[in-house]
Amino acid sequence: MDDQKNIEKSPTVAAGSSSNGRGAGGRRVLLFAGRTAREILRDPLSFVFCLGVPLVMLVAMYALFSSMAPGGLFQLDSLTPGIAVFSGTFTMLYVTLLVSRDRTTWFLTRLYTSPMRNTDFVLGYAIPGILIGLCQVVICYLTAMVAGLITGSTDWISVRILPAIFCLLPVIVAYVFIGILFGSLFSDKAAPGLSSIVISAAGFLSGAWMPMETLAAGFRAFCAALPFYAAVRGGRTVLSGAVLTVGGFWRDVLVCTAYAVGMIILACLAFRFHARREAE
Amino acid sequence: MTEVKHNGDPALPRGAAIDIAGLTKVYRTGGKTTVAVDGLTLSIKAGEFFSLLGVNGAGKTTTIKMLSGLSAPTEGDATLGGFSVCKQPLAVRQIIHVSPQNTAVALNLTVKENLELMAGLWGKNGKESRAAADRVIRQMELTKVADDRAKTLSGGWQRRLSIAMALITDPAILFLDEPTLGLDVLARRELWTVISALKGQVTVVLTTHYLEEAEALSDRLGIMVGGKLRALGTVAELCARTGTEKLEDAFVALATEKGGTL
Ligand SMILES: Nc1ncnc2c1ncn2[C@@H]1O[C@H](COP(=O)(O)OP(=O)(O)OP(=O)(O)O)[C@@H](O)[C@H]1O
Ligand SMILES: [Mg+2]
Numbered sequence: 001m002d003d004q005k006n007i008e009k010s011p012t013v014a015a016g017s018s019s020n021g022r023g024a025g026g027r028r029v030l031l032f033a034g035r036t037a038r039e040i041l042r043d044p045l046s047f048v049f050c051l052g053v054p055l056v057m058l059v060a061m062y063a064l065f066s067s068m069a070p071g072g073l074f075q076l077d078s079l080t081p082g083i084a085v086f087s088g089t090f091t092m093l094y095v096t097l098l099v100s101r102d103r104t105t106w107f108l109t110r111l112y113t114s115p116m117r118n119t120d121f122v123l124g125y126a127i128p129g130i131l132i133g134l135c136q137v138v139i140c141y142l143t144a145m146v147a148g149l150i151t152g153s154t155d156w157i158s159v160r161i162l163p164a165i166f167c168l169l170p171v172i173v174a175y176v177f178i179g180i181l182f183g184s185l186f187s188d189k190a191a192p193g194l195s196s197i198v199i200s201a202a203g204f205l206s207g208a209w210m211p212m213e214t215l216a217a218g219f220r221a222f223c224a225a226l227p228f229y230a231a232v233r234g235g236r237t238v239l240s241g242a243v244l245t246v247g248g249f250w251r252d253v254l255v256c257t258a259y260a261v262g263m264i265i266l267a268c269l270a271f272r273f274h275a276r277r278e279a280e
Numbered sequence: 281m282t283e284v285k286h287n288g289d290p291a292l293p294r295g296a297a298i299d300i301a302g303l304t305k306v307y308r309t310g311g312k313t314t315v316a317v318d319g320l321t322l323s324i325k326a327g328e329f330f331s332l333l334g335v336n337g338a339g340k341t342t343t344i345k346m347l348s349g350l351s352a353p354t355e356g357d358a359t360l361g362g363f364s365v366c367k368q369p370l371a372v373r374q375i376i377h378v379s380p381q382n383t384a385v386a387l388n389l390t391v392k393e394n395l396e397l398m399a400g401l402w403g404k405n406g407k408e409s410r411a412a413a414d415r416v417i418r419q420m421e422l423t424k425v426a427d428d429r430a431k432t433l434s435g436g437w438q439r440r441l442s443i444a445m446a447l448i449t450d451p452a453i454l455f456l457d458e459p460t461l462g463l464d465v466l467a468r469r470e471l472w473t474v475i476s477a478l479k480g481q482v483t484v485v486l487t488t489h490y491l492e493e494a495e496a497l498s499d500r501l502g503i504m505v506g507g508k509l510r511a512l513g514t515v516a517e518l519c520a521r522t523g524t525e526k527l528e529d530a531f532v533a534l535a536t537e538k539g540g541t542l
Contacts, residue, residue: 024403031400035386035393042388042429106382110445113348113373114401280351 028116032124040094040132050094050136054087055143061209062147073211080144081164081235082208084137085171085228089199091133092175092182093192099125099183099275100191109279118272122180126267129176130169137168164238167249170256171231177263184270202228230255295327295483296361296375296452298347304355305342305507316342318507319356324500326452329479331494332487334504335535340487341381343504344455347485348378361452377451381458383438384445387431391422391441394430395448402449412448420444420474436467440474453483460493472496495527503534510534 040046058079065074072078102108108121116124141161178198182191204210206228212220223229234252237244244250303320306313317339324330332340345351347358349369357364363371386394392413399409417426420440425433430441439459446454459475460468468490476497478484488494494501495515503511503518511518511534515527522533 028401031397035389035397038393039386039388101387104382105387106380106384107386109350109380109382110378110384111401112350113376113378114398114449115370115373115403116401280345 024115025117025120028120029123029127032116032120033127036098036125037128037132039098040128043094046090046094049090050087050132051139053090054083054136054140057086058083058140058143059147062144073209076144076148077239078236079209080140081168081239082206082232084140084168084235085206085231086199086202086208087136087140088133088168088172088175089195089202091129091136091172092179092198093195094132095125095129095176095179096182096186096191096195097188099180100186100188103183103275103278104188106279108275112276112279118268118276122268122271125180125183126173126176129179130172133172133176134165134169137165137172141165160239160241164235167234167238167253168231170253170260171227173260174227174256174263177260177267180267181263181270184267184275201226205229206232208232224252225255227256227259294452294481297326298322298324298358298360298453298483298485300324300347300356300358302356303343303346303353303358305339305346305351306354315507317346317504320504320507320509321356322502322509322512324483324485327480327483329484329497329499330486331498331501332485332504333489333491333494333501333531334487338504339507340504341457342507344378344457344485344487348376348455349373350378375452376455377446377449377453378455379442379446379457379459381461383435383442385430385438385441388429390427390429391433391444392417392426394441394445398445399448412450416444416448419447419477434467436463436471439463439467439471443471443474447478447482451482453485454478456484456486458487458489460488460490468493491528491531501527503531505535505537510537 061074061083062076062079066076066079111121141164145161179195182194185191186194202208205223205226207223208228212223212229215223220229224233230252234249234256237249237252242249300320300322303317304315305317306315308314320339320343332343334340342351346353347360347365349365349372353366357366359365360372361375363375365372386397389397395413395416396409399412400406404412417423420443422437422440422444425437425441430438433441439461443456443459446456456475460471463471472493475484475486479497479499486494486497498515500512500514501518502509511521513521515530518527518530518534519525522530524530524533
């Protein structure tokens with residue numbers, strides 16, 4: 001990597017090849033991002049997991065439990081952010097699988113000899129991942145909106161829906177970079193297992209379908225320090241129309257953002273110092 | 281940099297020369313030290329078809345990794361087309377392509393998309409990429425699978441795609457690391473035809489465990505043993521040196537010979 005920096009300063013090379021310029025870097029990211037998106041979206045199973053499973057859960061839980069569960073846990077304004085946060089973990093799984101497979105098939109090794117830089121690779125994986133994750137959230141909310149229209153419980157379907165989607169962006173970013181982190185570090189045999197731990201954690205510790213109020217305060221604080229519950233609670237706060245307080249909503253957003261930033265740093269380090277180095 | 285590329289003007293020299301001087305790679309993993317390549321010194325002429333032979337673990341892939349700038353040499357240097365791998369790795373990258381030991385293709389992309397992706401990442405614009413993809417599809421006879429996804433291709437076709445992905449970047453030097461690994465006899469022979477068509481167009485460094493392949497294709501061969509170059513020459517020279525008739529016998533004699541290096 002240090003070699004790269006030296007050579008960038010070398011005038012002969014800089015003058016000799018236009019493909020090393022800044023605009024070319026953007027083009028490489030776009031090309032690689034297009035490839036990432038196609039690899040994920042052309043796998044029919046990714047639709048089953050990323051969309052099918054969450055939407056079925058959303059509709060089924062709402063239809064079955066909304067009338068009987070206490071505390072409104074399975075009402076749309078509570079359930080939808082939970083399902084959206086949970087479903088994002090499947091995007092993480094797909095990013096993990098793609099990155100680790102690219103390592104084991106030596107696809108990345110081939111591209112390491114191209115003009116691609118480490119940031120080009122990471123962005124090329126992350127941008128489509130984040131967009132796919134956002135689409136999942138949007139589709140979850142649209143489905144909830146339709147369900148709400150059908151059952152007549154549409155009071156929250158209003159301007160709040162956009163900020164509610166937007167406040168899940170940090171957790172989506174965190175997921176995608178966890179995917180790049182796991183994919184960079186672990187083999188395509190080990191990575192899915194580790195991802196399923198995160199998927200389970202997102203299922204059980206996010207409070208998506210468990211009343212967190214009944215849990216011990218200490219455990220609840222622990223969950224709130226993880227991005228899952230923080231994100232779900234943030235989404236619920238927005239939908240409820242409650243005042244967005246610094247100690248409440250913004251604290252939750254901050255927790256998720258902190259995880260996102262942390263994962264971005266870890267993923268870049270893992271890519272640079274593990275994925276790239278193992279090819280040496 | 282264009283002056284070392286093979287496509288376009290036929291008056292230009294085809295391929296680029298490689299000069300390797302004392303190239304050494306030492307891996308330190310845990311408490312273990314492996315000298316994968318040990319003081320390799322070797323010159324390969326522009327346009328030459330050179331085969332690097334050696335038993336498993338002899339250091340062939342490591343040599344290719346160092347020559348392609350993937351892995352920094354512990355000692356020594358090499359120049360490719362006049363550019364030093366240690367001092368000008370980005371310039372080296374512009375003139376080489378490695379077709380790795382594994383197929384290394386994008387599985388959910390079609391043959392054509394794989395090729396266009398490579399062309400684009402190596403700096404061609406959309407129109408140039410499409411034109412180059414069409415050219416390489418014809419050259420490598422990939423027409424009938426052009427719109428198939430890579431994962432639906434058989435091993436032989438995937439290998440062919442892998443070489444096509446290398447060619448589309450217009451390398452002056454092409455590294456083929458075991459390009460026919462795991463192929464049946466027919467698929468291998470077909471690939472030889474394709475590979476031998478590259479002779480004189482581009483400098484090729486090939487590694488293989490199939491000695492007939494090396495014999496059929498290469499101008500010269502080098503035999504590596506334990507990271508060192510044990511022997512270098514044409515098939516006839518190697519056979520004469522060992523008093524054998526076939527490359528396979530010469531290889532066995534040289535690879536098992538105790539001590540002496542070149
Ligand atoms: N990343 C690495 N870390 C530690 N040791 C390595 C690494 N890569 C290769 N080696 C060691 O270096 C030696 C040479 O390996 P190399 O892959 O170059 O052999 P090869 O000639 O390509 O063999 P094969 O025919 O099996 O492909 C082997 O002993 C191998 O174990
Ligand atoms: Mg090898």
